[in-house]
Amino acid sequence: MANNLTIIEQELASSTEEILATCPKFRILVLGKSGAGKSSLINATFNVNLAHVSHEQAGVSNIEDEITSEQNSRFILHDSQGFAAGETQNFETVKKFIDDRAKQQQLKDRLHAIWFCMEIPTENGALFERADQNFLRLDLQNVPVIVVFTKYDLLISKLEKEATDIEDDEELEKYVHQKAKEFLDETCVQPLKAITDTHSYVEVSTRKDKVYRDTLAQLVRKTRSHLDERIWILWALAQRANVDEKISACIEVGRRKYWRGLAASLHFPGKSLKQCLDRIHDDVIDVWNFNDPNMLLKCQDFKYLLANMVKNLDDRGSIHRRKVIATVAGIVGAITSAIPGAVAIAIPAAAGVAIAQWLYFAYQETPDILQLIMGYICDLTSVLQCLFWIMRVHEAEEVLEVDPHLIELALDAHSETGAQEFIHQQVRSFITGTPTFKFHKKDLALEELVKIIQSVRFKPEEAGNSQRHTLSMISRMFTSSTLQDLAS
Numbered sequence: 001m002a003n004n005l006t007i008i009e010q011e012l013a014s015s016t017e018e019i020l021a022t023c024p025k026f027r028i029l030v031l032g033k034s035g036a037g038k039s040s041l042i043n044a045t046f047n048v049n050l051a052h053v054s055h056e057q058a059g060v061s062n063i064e065d066e067i068t069s070e071q072n073s074r075f076i077l078h079d080s081q082g083f084a085a086g087e088t089q090n091f092e093t094v095k096k097f098i099d100d101r102a103k104q105q106q107l108k109d110r111l112h113a114i115w116f117c118m119e120i121p122t123e124n125g126a127l128f129e130r131a132d133q134n135f136l137r138l139d140l141q142n143v144p145v146i147v148v149f150t151k152y153d154l155l156i157s158k159l160e161k162e163a164t165d166i167e168d169d170e171e172l173e174k175y176v177h178q179k180a181k182e183f184l185d186e187t188c189v190q191p192l193k194a195i196t197d198t199h200s201y202v203e204v205s206t207r208k209d210k211v212y213r214d215t216l217a218q219l220v221r222k223t224r225s226h227l228d229e230r231i232w233i234l235w236a237l238a239q240r241a242n243v244d245e246k247i248s249a250c251i252e253v254g255r256r257k258y259w260r261g262l263a264a265s266l267h268f269p270g271k272s273l274k275q276c277l278d279r280i281h282d283d284v285i286d287v288w289n290f291n292d293p294n295m296l297l298k299c300q301d302f303k304y305l306l307a308n309m310v311k312n313l314d315d316r317g318s319i320h321r322r323k324v325i326a327t328v329a330g331i332v333g334a335i336t337s338a339i340p341g342a343v344a345i346a347i348p349a350a351a352g353v354a355i356a357q358w359l360y361f362a363y364q365e366t367p368d369i370l371q372l373i374m375g376y377i378c379d380l381t382s383v384l385q386c387l388f389w390i391m392r393v394h395e396a397e398e399v400l401e402v403d404p405h406l407i408e409l410a411l412d413a414h415s416e417t418g419a420q421e422f423i424h425q426q427v428r429s430f431i432t433g434t435p436t437f438k439f440h441k442k443d444l445a446l447e448e449l450v451k452i453i454q455s456v457r458f459k460p461e462e463a464g465n466s467q468r469h470t471l472s473m474i475s476r477m478f479t480s481s482t483l484q485d486l487a488s
């Protein structure tokens with residue numbers, strides 16, 4: 001029995017808590033000359049405002065300093081001014097810092113990534129100085145380096161000014177972007193490739209304009225592509241510029257728990273649906289890592305709200321109810337004594353606690369419960385996605401905190417954009433369209449869940465598709481009500 005309890009407790013532990021226990025913060029070094037745009041890049045990627053730690057005087061930042069932010073507790077920044085021409089001292093300091101960190105035993109003490117920032121020059125000329133070249137050729141002991149070409153917008157506006165003869169806006173945009181690409185290739189990319197081929201590179205702008213938002217998302221994606229299994233989830237969690245990474249990490253967190261749970265699953269005594277959903281919910285919230293000092297997204301009210309949202313997926317009392325396997329008939333009976341208004345009730349289901357493990361039991365045992373859980377997870381993901389964009393799009397100088405009004409707007413957006421209806425339709429047609437015996441194939445529901453989540457992803461950075469509508473709607477909703485609220 002004691003043994004059993006241990007297993008249950010292990011399974012009850014949150015997936016993200018386990019990940020964060022070994023390494024709670026992503027450690028990143030940002031290198032680049034004074035004014036290259038390092039602090040701006042950090043602020044935009046992690047959605048913080050580190051202006052107050054910025055050193056007024058060039059050359060005084062100490063690479064050993066661990067810079068952290070209360071607005072996002074998932075990263076540690078090391079800041080270094082890069083290498084001036086003919087100077088060797090900082091080179092040695094940086095090299096020693098990286099070597100020392102590489103010797104650290106624990107993952108949390110190691111350096112996880114380096115961003116090497118270079119301002120895009122406006123004229124042709126040598127970009128990488130001797131010290132830069134030496135650095136880029138160093139063996140950095142597996143710490144990924146991403147070369148970041150900064151202030152891309154300045155290049156674009158310069159080219160726009162030069163192209164006085166093009167009047168058509170669309171044509172101008174196309175022309176300028178083509179020119180920018182050629183210029184970048186010639187002045188930045190080719191010179192880099194002549195030095196080394198090992199590092200990824202990306203051009204970014206931290207300007208809030210929609211057209212540049214994707215450059216930050218690219219930076220996040222490229223950084224992630226160099227990270228191994230142990231650390232990429234933490235990266236996805238820490239960053240606040242790429243929604244795809246958030247969603248992938250949510251799915252991975254769920255999947256990991258799912259596989260782990262399978263072996264022990266038969267020995268679980270009953271856990272309530274509520275306990276299970278709580279766990280799933282908190283894991284998902286951890287991955288999104290919103291600036292939510294009051295923990296509104298983890299509070300019961302918000303959970304009940306979501307549980308209520310899937311109420312129309314509750315077919316348990318319906319005459320169309322599917323035949324359930326005999327062993328769970330009793331459970332379904334117990335379900336009918338639900339607490340009114342909330343789906344997240346104590347159901348003595350013989351099921352586990354983690355996302356997909358729950359799915360496994362549920363779809364093996366009762367498709368009705370599976371339908372609810374799938375609806376809950378998809379709705380939650382979609383609401384958080386709306387919240388992400390609402391906050392992202394309208395953050396001006398200050399960094400917003402999650403507040404009840406913002407949550408409300410996200411819930412509205414989720415329903416008014418049709419995402420909720422779509423999700424519920426998809427979940428329902430999956431459940432009704434799948435013969436009960438097929439639910440025994442253990443990945444089926446998980447695969448479908450992922451598919452539904454992916455299909456409600458909207459990519460505001462991709463112009464010209466219907467998803468754009470969603471974002472502009474969110475923007476409109478936000479602008480009309482909240483901005484005034486915030487202003488007052």
Ligand SMILES: Nc1nc2c(ncn2[C@@H]2O[C@H](COP(=O)(O)OP(=O)(O)OP(=O)(O)O)[C@@H](O)[C@H]2O)c(=O)[nH]1
Nearest residue numbers: 033034035036037038039040055151152205206207
């Ligand atoms: N147009 C434009 N300006 C930028 C961008 N990124 C940064 N800047 C501006 O460039 C200046 C320097 O940016 P910082 O982020 O402070 O640069 P830094 O590398 O941290 O500089 P130090 O702290 O002195 O080492 C600021 O005035 C920023 O507003 C960008 O993407 N586009």
Ligand SMILES: [Mg+2]
Nearest residue numbers: 038039054055
């Ligand atoms: Mg700075």
